[in-house]
Amino acid sequence: MISLPLFAAFALMTAFAALAVLWPLSRVRATRAARDADLAVYRDQLAEIARDAKSGRLPKAEAEAARIEVARRMLAADAAREGAAAEDPGRAKWRRRAAAVFAMVFVPAFAAGLYGVLGNPAIPGAPLAERLAAVPDRSDVAILVRRVEEHLQKTPNDGQGYEILAPIYLRLGRPEDAARAYAEAIRILGPSAMRHSARGEALVVASDGLVTADAARAFADALALDPDEPRAAYFLGLAAEQDGRKEDAARIWGQLLARAPADAPFRPLVVAALARVGGAAPAAPAAAGPGPGAADVAAAASMSTDERNAMVRGMVARLAARLESEPNDIDGWLRLVRAYGVLGDRDKATEALKTARAAFKDNAEALGRLDAAEKELAPRAGSGDKG
Structure with missing residues:
Protein backbone atom coordinates (compact mmCIF):
# COMPACT_ATOMS: atom_id res chain seq x y z
CA MET A 1 0.00 0.00 0.00
CA ILE A 2 1.10 3.55 -0.72
CA SER A 3 1.80 5.53 2.46
CA LEU A 4 -0.14 8.71 3.22
CA PRO A 5 2.87 11.10 2.86
CA LEU A 6 3.72 9.60 -0.50
CA PHE A 7 0.10 9.86 -1.65
CA ALA A 8 0.01 13.51 -0.55
CA ALA A 9 3.20 14.20 -2.47
CA PHE A 10 1.75 12.64 -5.62
CA ALA A 11 -1.45 14.66 -5.21
CA LEU A 12 0.52 17.89 -4.83
CA MET A 13 2.57 17.09 -7.93
CA THR A 14 -0.63 16.43 -9.88
CA ALA A 15 -2.11 19.74 -8.72
CA PHE A 16 0.97 21.65 -9.85
CA ALA A 17 0.90 19.90 -13.22
CA ALA A 18 -2.81 20.77 -13.68
CA LEU A 19 -2.14 24.38 -12.65
CA ALA A 20 0.57 24.63 -15.29
CA VAL A 21 -1.98 23.56 -17.90
CA LEU A 22 -4.88 25.72 -16.66
CA TRP A 23 -2.96 28.93 -16.02
CA PRO A 24 -2.66 29.98 -19.68
CA LEU A 25 -6.40 29.35 -20.19
CA SER A 26 -7.29 32.02 -17.66
CA ARG A 27 -5.38 34.83 -19.35
CA VAL A 28 -7.84 35.87 -22.05
CA ARG A 29 -8.56 39.23 -20.47
CA ALA A 30 -4.87 39.98 -20.06
CA THR A 31 -4.32 39.23 -23.73
CA ARG A 32 -7.09 41.60 -24.79
CA ALA A 33 -5.68 44.37 -22.58
CA ALA A 34 -2.25 43.89 -24.18
CA ARG A 35 -3.78 44.27 -27.66
CA ASP A 36 -5.53 47.50 -26.65
CA ALA A 37 -2.25 48.84 -25.31
CA ASP A 38 -0.53 48.02 -28.61
CA LEU A 39 -3.19 49.96 -30.55
CA ALA A 40 -2.67 52.97 -28.28
CA VAL A 41 1.06 52.86 -28.94
CA TYR A 42 0.51 52.71 -32.70
CA ARG A 43 -1.80 55.77 -32.55
CA ASP A 44 0.88 57.72 -30.69
CA GLN A 45 3.43 56.71 -33.32
CA LEU A 46 1.19 57.99 -36.14
CA ALA A 47 0.74 61.31 -34.35
CA GLU A 48 4.50 61.64 -33.84
CA ILE A 49 5.19 60.88 -37.51
CA ALA A 50 2.69 63.57 -38.51
CA ARG A 51 4.37 66.13 -36.24
CA ASP A 52 7.86 65.32 -37.58
CA ALA A 53 6.67 65.55 -41.19
CA LYS A 54 4.95 68.90 -40.55
CA SER A 55 8.03 70.38 -38.91
CA GLY A 56 10.34 69.14 -41.66
CA ARG A 57 12.44 66.86 -39.46
CA LEU A 58 11.24 63.84 -41.46
CA PRO A 59 11.30 63.81 -45.29
CA LYS A 60 7.95 63.34 -46.98
CA ALA A 61 8.83 59.95 -48.54
CA GLU A 62 10.15 58.51 -45.29
CA ALA A 63 7.17 59.84 -43.37
CA GLU A 64 4.80 58.15 -45.79
CA ALA A 65 6.66 54.80 -45.53
CA ALA A 66 6.65 54.96 -41.73
CA ARG A 67 2.97 55.82 -41.70
CA ILE A 68 2.14 52.84 -43.92
CA GLU A 69 4.13 50.43 -41.71
CA VAL A 70 2.51 51.64 -38.49
CA ALA A 71 -0.92 51.50 -40.11
CA ARG A 72 -0.29 47.91 -41.18
CA ARG A 73 0.64 46.89 -37.64
CA MET A 74 -2.37 48.75 -36.30
CA LEU A 75 -4.76 46.97 -38.65
CA ALA A 76 -3.29 43.58 -37.70
CA ALA A 77 -3.71 44.27 -33.96
CA ASP A 78 -7.22 45.58 -34.50
CA ALA A 79 -8.19 42.49 -36.50
CA ALA A 80 -6.89 40.25 -33.73
CA ARG A 81 -8.90 42.20 -31.16
CA GLU A 82 -12.05 41.91 -33.25
CA GLY A 83 -11.50 38.15 -33.61
CA ALA A 84 -11.23 37.77 -29.87
CA ALA A 85 -14.30 39.92 -29.29
CA ALA A 86 -16.34 37.97 -31.85
CA GLU A 87 -15.78 34.72 -29.96
CA ASP A 88 -18.78 33.54 -27.99
CA PRO A 89 -17.95 34.14 -24.28
CA GLY A 90 -20.10 31.25 -23.16
CA ARG A 91 -18.48 28.86 -25.58
CA ALA A 92 -14.99 29.98 -24.58
CA LYS A 93 -15.85 29.59 -20.91
CA TRP A 94 -17.21 26.07 -21.57
CA ARG A 95 -13.98 25.08 -23.36
CA ARG A 96 -11.87 26.33 -20.46
CA ARG A 97 -13.94 24.39 -17.96
CA ALA A 98 -13.75 21.23 -20.08
CA ALA A 99 -9.98 21.55 -20.26
CA ALA A 100 -9.84 22.06 -16.48
CA VAL A 101 -11.96 18.96 -15.83
CA PHE A 102 -9.82 16.90 -18.19
CA ALA A 103 -6.60 18.06 -16.53
CA MET A 104 -7.86 17.61 -12.99
CA VAL A 105 -9.79 14.35 -13.35
CA PHE A 106 -9.03 12.32 -16.45
CA VAL A 107 -5.24 12.74 -16.48
CA PRO A 108 -4.79 11.57 -12.85
CA ALA A 109 -7.33 8.79 -13.39
CA PHE A 110 -5.48 7.58 -16.47
CA ALA A 111 -2.14 7.71 -14.62
CA ALA A 112 -3.58 5.75 -11.69
CA GLY A 113 -5.04 3.12 -14.02
CA LEU A 114 -1.74 2.78 -15.89
CA TYR A 115 0.12 2.36 -12.61
CA GLY A 116 -2.40 -0.25 -11.52
CA VAL A 117 -1.60 -2.30 -14.62
CA LEU A 118 2.16 -1.80 -14.85
CA GLY A 119 3.21 -0.71 -11.37
CA ASN A 120 3.86 -2.68 -8.22
CA PRO A 121 3.63 -0.70 -4.94
CA ALA A 122 4.93 -3.70 -3.00
CA ILE A 123 8.44 -3.34 -4.45
CA PRO A 124 10.66 -1.60 -1.87
CA GLY A 125 12.71 1.41 -2.77
CA ALA A 126 16.29 0.89 -4.00
CA PRO A 127 18.37 4.04 -3.44
CA LEU A 128 21.80 4.07 -5.06
CA ALA A 129 23.60 4.19 -1.70
CA GLU A 130 21.81 1.04 -0.50
CA ARG A 131 22.49 -0.79 -3.76
CA LEU A 132 26.19 0.02 -3.49
CA ALA A 133 26.28 -1.13 0.14
CA VAL A 277 47.61 -6.25 -49.12
CA GLY A 278 48.59 -8.75 -51.82
CA GLY A 279 50.92 -10.92 -49.74
CA ALA A 280 51.20 -14.70 -49.75
CA ALA A 281 50.84 -16.53 -46.46
CA PRO A 282 53.77 -18.84 -45.60
CA ALA A 283 53.10 -22.49 -44.97
CA ALA A 284 51.86 -23.22 -41.47
CA PRO A 285 54.49 -24.95 -39.30
CA ALA A 286 53.76 -28.38 -37.99
CA ALA A 287 52.09 -28.38 -34.62
CA ALA A 288 54.55 -29.06 -31.84
CA GLY A 289 53.65 -32.11 -29.79
CA PRO A 290 54.25 -32.65 -26.12
CA GLY A 291 56.63 -35.60 -26.63
CA PRO A 292 60.39 -35.68 -27.21
CA GLY A 293 62.07 -35.14 -30.56
CA ALA A 294 63.37 -37.78 -32.97
CA ALA A 295 66.83 -37.87 -31.34
CA ASP A 296 65.27 -38.31 -27.92
CA VAL A 297 63.12 -41.19 -29.18
CA ALA A 298 66.16 -42.95 -30.68
CA ALA A 299 68.12 -42.55 -27.46
CA ALA A 300 65.19 -43.73 -25.36
CA ALA A 301 64.89 -46.99 -27.34
CA SER A 302 67.93 -48.44 -25.58
CA MET A 303 66.94 -47.25 -22.10
CA SER A 304 65.17 -49.08 -19.35
CA THR A 305 61.72 -48.03 -18.21
CA ASP A 306 63.07 -46.15 -15.20
CA GLU A 307 65.69 -44.39 -17.33
CA ARG A 308 63.07 -43.32 -19.88
CA ASN A 309 60.79 -42.01 -17.15
CA ALA A 310 63.69 -40.09 -15.63
CA MET A 311 64.55 -38.59 -19.02
CA VAL A 312 60.95 -37.48 -19.66
CA ARG A 313 60.63 -36.00 -16.20
CA GLY A 314 63.89 -34.10 -16.71
CA MET A 315 62.56 -32.63 -19.95
CA VAL A 316 59.31 -31.63 -18.24
CA ALA A 317 61.20 -30.06 -15.34
CA ARG A 318 63.33 -28.00 -17.75
CA LEU A 319 60.21 -26.83 -19.57
CA ALA A 320 58.58 -25.85 -16.26
CA ALA A 321 61.71 -23.95 -15.20
CA ARG A 322 61.79 -22.05 -18.49
CA LEU A 323 58.13 -21.06 -18.18
CA GLU A 324 58.80 -19.53 -14.78
CA SER A 325 61.03 -16.95 -16.44
CA GLU A 326 59.06 -16.79 -19.72
CA PRO A 327 55.39 -17.04 -18.66
CA ASN A 328 54.04 -15.57 -21.92
CA ASP A 329 54.70 -18.76 -23.94
CA ILE A 330 51.19 -20.18 -24.31
CA ASP A 331 52.38 -23.12 -26.41
CA GLY A 332 54.93 -24.00 -23.73
CA TRP A 333 52.20 -24.05 -21.09
CA LEU A 334 50.04 -26.30 -23.26
CA ARG A 335 52.94 -28.74 -23.74
CA LEU A 336 53.63 -28.72 -20.01
CA VAL A 337 49.99 -29.46 -19.13
CA ARG A 338 49.83 -32.31 -21.65
CA ALA A 339 53.12 -33.72 -20.37
CA TYR A 340 51.87 -33.73 -16.79
CA GLY A 341 48.73 -35.44 -18.04
CA VAL A 342 50.76 -38.18 -19.71
CA LEU A 343 52.79 -38.67 -16.53
CA GLY A 344 49.62 -38.81 -14.44
CA ASP A 345 50.61 -35.76 -12.33
CA ARG A 346 47.12 -34.33 -12.06
CA ASP A 347 48.01 -31.91 -9.27
CA LYS A 348 50.96 -30.45 -11.19
CA ALA A 349 48.85 -30.16 -14.33
CA THR A 350 46.15 -28.28 -12.40
CA GLU A 351 48.76 -25.99 -10.85
CA ALA A 352 50.27 -25.30 -14.28
CA LEU A 353 46.81 -24.43 -15.65
CA LYS A 354 46.25 -22.06 -12.74
CA THR A 355 49.57 -20.30 -13.27
CA ALA A 356 49.01 -20.07 -17.04
CA ARG A 357 45.55 -18.59 -16.58
CA ALA A 358 47.00 -15.94 -14.28
CA ALA A 359 49.61 -15.06 -16.91
CA PHE A 360 46.98 -14.82 -19.70
CA LYS A 361 44.00 -13.49 -17.74
CA ASP A 362 43.52 -10.67 -20.29
CA ASN A 363 43.86 -12.92 -23.36
CA ALA A 364 40.56 -14.59 -24.21
CA GLU A 365 42.11 -16.69 -26.99
CA ALA A 366 44.80 -18.11 -24.70
CA LEU A 367 42.25 -18.83 -21.98
CA GLY A 368 40.14 -20.74 -24.48
CA ARG A 369 43.10 -22.91 -25.46
CA LEU A 370 43.84 -23.59 -21.79
CA ASP A 371 40.22 -24.62 -21.22
CA ALA A 372 40.47 -27.05 -24.13
CA ALA A 373 43.69 -28.49 -22.69
CA GLU A 374 41.98 -29.01 -19.34
CA LYS A 375 39.18 -30.96 -21.02
CA GLU A 376 41.74 -33.19 -22.74
CA LEU A 377 43.51 -33.64 -19.41
CA ALA A 378 40.57 -35.23 -17.57
CA PRO A 379 40.61 -38.70 -19.19
CA ARG A 380 44.35 -38.71 -19.78
CA ALA A 381 45.41 -37.85 -16.22
CA GLY A 382 43.50 -40.75 -14.78
CA SER A 383 45.12 -43.31 -17.02
CA GLY A 384 48.70 -42.98 -15.67
CA ASP A 385 50.28 -43.66 -12.33
CA LYS A 386 51.24 -40.64 -10.35
CA GLY A 387 54.80 -40.62 -9.12
Missing part, protein backbone atom coordinates in the same frame (compact mmCIF):
# COMPACT_ATOMS: atom_id res chain seq x y z
CA ALA A 134 24.50 -4.43 -0.59
CA VAL A 135 26.20 -7.55 -1.93
CA PRO A 136 25.82 -7.11 -5.70
CA ASP A 137 24.49 -9.69 -8.07
CA ARG A 138 27.14 -11.09 -10.39
CA SER A 139 25.05 -9.92 -13.33
CA ASP A 140 25.04 -6.31 -12.07
CA VAL A 141 28.30 -5.33 -13.73
CA ALA A 142 27.70 -1.61 -13.23
CA ILE A 143 27.61 -2.02 -9.44
CA LEU A 144 30.76 -4.16 -9.49
CA VAL A 145 32.56 -1.57 -11.61
CA ARG A 146 31.43 1.21 -9.29
CA ARG A 147 32.76 -0.74 -6.31
CA VAL A 148 36.18 -1.12 -7.91
CA GLU A 149 36.22 2.56 -8.93
CA GLU A 150 35.46 3.63 -5.37
CA HIS A 151 38.18 1.31 -4.11
CA LEU A 152 40.68 2.83 -6.53
CA GLN A 153 39.75 6.34 -5.42
CA LYS A 154 40.75 5.38 -1.88
CA THR A 155 43.81 3.33 -2.92
CA PRO A 156 45.04 4.87 -6.21
CA ASN A 157 48.22 2.75 -6.23
CA ASP A 158 46.41 -0.59 -6.49
CA GLY A 159 47.75 -1.70 -9.84
CA GLN A 160 45.92 -5.02 -9.75
CA GLY A 161 42.61 -3.15 -9.44
CA TYR A 162 43.35 -1.14 -12.58
CA GLU A 163 44.42 -4.28 -14.43
CA ILE A 164 41.19 -6.05 -13.49
CA LEU A 165 39.02 -3.05 -14.37
CA ALA A 166 40.61 -2.27 -17.76
CA PRO A 167 39.25 -5.26 -19.77
CA ILE A 168 35.83 -4.79 -18.15
CA TYR A 169 35.80 -1.20 -19.36
CA LEU A 170 36.60 -2.44 -22.86
CA ARG A 171 33.75 -4.97 -22.83
CA LEU A 172 31.36 -2.27 -21.58
CA GLY A 173 32.19 -0.05 -24.55
CA ARG A 174 34.38 2.39 -22.60
CA PRO A 175 37.72 2.06 -24.46
CA GLU A 176 39.04 5.45 -23.31
CA ASP A 177 38.62 4.42 -19.68
CA ALA A 178 40.20 1.05 -20.50
CA ALA A 179 43.26 2.74 -22.00
CA ARG A 180 43.63 4.96 -18.93
CA ALA A 181 43.30 1.96 -16.61
CA TYR A 182 46.00 0.06 -18.52
CA ALA A 183 48.25 3.14 -18.34
CA GLU A 184 47.79 3.23 -14.55
CA ALA A 185 48.56 -0.49 -14.32
CA ILE A 186 51.77 0.06 -16.31
CA ARG A 187 52.72 2.99 -14.06
CA ILE A 188 52.17 1.05 -10.85
CA LEU A 189 52.99 -2.57 -11.75
CA GLY A 190 55.61 -1.85 -14.38
CA PRO A 191 55.62 -2.37 -18.15
CA SER A 192 54.89 -5.70 -19.76
CA ALA A 193 54.23 -6.74 -23.33
CA MET A 194 50.68 -7.78 -22.47
CA ARG A 195 49.82 -4.47 -20.77
CA HIS A 196 51.26 -2.30 -23.54
CA SER A 197 49.52 -4.39 -26.20
CA ALA A 198 46.18 -4.31 -24.38
CA ARG A 199 46.43 -0.53 -23.95
CA GLY A 200 47.18 -0.12 -27.65
CA GLU A 201 44.14 -2.21 -28.58
CA ALA A 202 41.92 -0.06 -26.34
CA LEU A 203 43.23 3.06 -28.09
CA VAL A 204 42.45 1.50 -31.48
CA VAL A 205 38.89 0.69 -30.39
CA ALA A 206 38.49 4.24 -29.04
CA SER A 207 39.50 5.67 -32.44
CA ASP A 208 37.05 3.43 -34.36
CA GLY A 209 39.69 1.06 -35.70
CA LEU A 210 42.36 3.61 -36.56
CA VAL A 211 45.83 2.82 -35.23
CA THR A 212 46.82 6.21 -33.83
CA ALA A 213 50.38 7.31 -33.10
CA ASP A 214 49.84 6.70 -29.39
CA ALA A 215 48.54 3.20 -30.07
CA ALA A 216 51.46 2.44 -32.40
CA ARG A 217 53.91 3.48 -29.67
CA ALA A 218 52.17 1.14 -27.23
CA PHE A 219 52.48 -1.77 -29.68
CA ALA A 220 56.12 -0.93 -30.35
CA ASP A 221 56.80 -0.94 -26.60
CA ALA A 222 55.11 -4.34 -26.36
CA LEU A 223 57.30 -5.83 -29.10
CA ALA A 224 60.40 -4.35 -27.47
CA LEU A 225 59.58 -6.43 -24.39
CA ASP A 226 58.37 -9.52 -26.26
CA PRO A 227 59.13 -9.75 -30.01
CA ASP A 228 56.65 -12.63 -30.32
CA GLU A 229 53.62 -10.72 -28.94
CA PRO A 230 51.10 -11.43 -31.74
CA ARG A 231 48.54 -8.73 -31.00
CA ALA A 232 51.12 -5.95 -31.18
CA ALA A 233 52.53 -7.32 -34.45
CA TYR A 234 49.08 -7.55 -36.02
CA PHE A 235 48.14 -3.98 -35.18
CA LEU A 236 51.49 -2.58 -36.32
CA GLY A 237 50.84 -4.30 -39.64
CA LEU A 238 47.39 -2.70 -39.67
CA ALA A 239 48.99 0.69 -39.01
CA ALA A 240 51.29 0.18 -42.01
CA GLU A 241 48.30 -0.74 -44.17
CA GLN A 242 46.36 2.34 -43.05
CA ASP A 243 49.39 4.51 -43.87
CA GLY A 244 49.51 3.07 -47.39
CA ARG A 245 52.68 1.03 -46.73
CA LYS A 246 51.35 -2.28 -48.00
CA GLU A 247 54.80 -3.84 -48.41
CA ASP A 248 55.61 -3.16 -44.76
CA ALA A 249 52.25 -4.55 -43.70
CA ALA A 250 52.83 -7.72 -45.75
CA ARG A 251 56.29 -8.15 -44.23
CA ILE A 252 55.05 -7.72 -40.63
CA TRP A 253 52.13 -10.09 -41.10
CA GLY A 254 54.23 -12.61 -43.00
CA GLN A 255 56.77 -12.73 -40.15
CA LEU A 256 53.95 -13.11 -37.65
CA LEU A 257 52.54 -16.11 -39.52
CA ALA A 258 55.98 -17.66 -39.97
CA ARG A 259 56.56 -17.88 -36.22
CA ALA A 260 52.95 -18.57 -35.20
CA PRO A 261 51.91 -22.13 -34.31
CA ALA A 262 49.79 -24.00 -36.80
CA ASP A 263 46.82 -23.98 -34.44
CA ALA A 264 47.12 -20.32 -33.42
CA PRO A 265 43.58 -18.91 -33.26
CA PHE A 266 44.63 -15.63 -34.86
CA ARG A 267 46.05 -17.24 -38.03
CA PRO A 268 42.85 -16.89 -40.15
CA LEU A 269 42.61 -13.17 -39.30
CA VAL A 270 46.24 -12.52 -40.23
CA VAL A 271 46.00 -14.63 -43.41
CA ALA A 272 42.99 -12.58 -44.54
CA ALA A 273 44.81 -9.33 -43.76
CA LEU A 274 47.88 -10.50 -45.66
CA ALA A 275 45.77 -11.35 -48.69
CA ARG A 276 44.21 -7.88 -48.51
